[in-house]
């Protein structure tokens with residue numbers, strides 16, 4: 001846990017979030033600035049800044065939870081995205097997977 005990290009604060013409940021999943025090691029919630037409806041973030045409870053800071057068993061759980069949420073949302077088209085470092089557009093230094101549904105164009109934006 002990090003005292004200043006906003007995602008650690010979300011896990012501790014110090015910053016409110018729209019939680020969609022929680023287990024012993026993993027937390028998932030809706031992105032505050034969604035790129036589409038249902039855009040979620042899947043994070044380890046253990047603080048680590050980048051992908052290489054997270055143990056393999058934790059990484060596989062993160063991906064399994066990402067898959068579970070995609071199945072629960074019933075989306076057929078979606079992106080899974082994970083940024084590392086400022087140049088790669090990482091803004092929050094706590095590892096997170098984005099799950100970004102891509103609705104059919106006939107369903108409108110977001």
Ligand code: 5GP
Pocket residue numbers: 006015017018029030031032033034041082083089090091092093
């Ligand atoms: P990054 O650019 O680091 O891969 O993505 C960070 C994501 O975290 C962004 O999509 C941003 O909207 C989201 N975010 C930043 N602060 C908060 C917050 O306080 N609450 C929630 N729910 N999402 C946040």
Ligand code: ZN
Pocket residue numbers: 001002005006007008009046047048093094
């Ligand atoms: Zn953190």
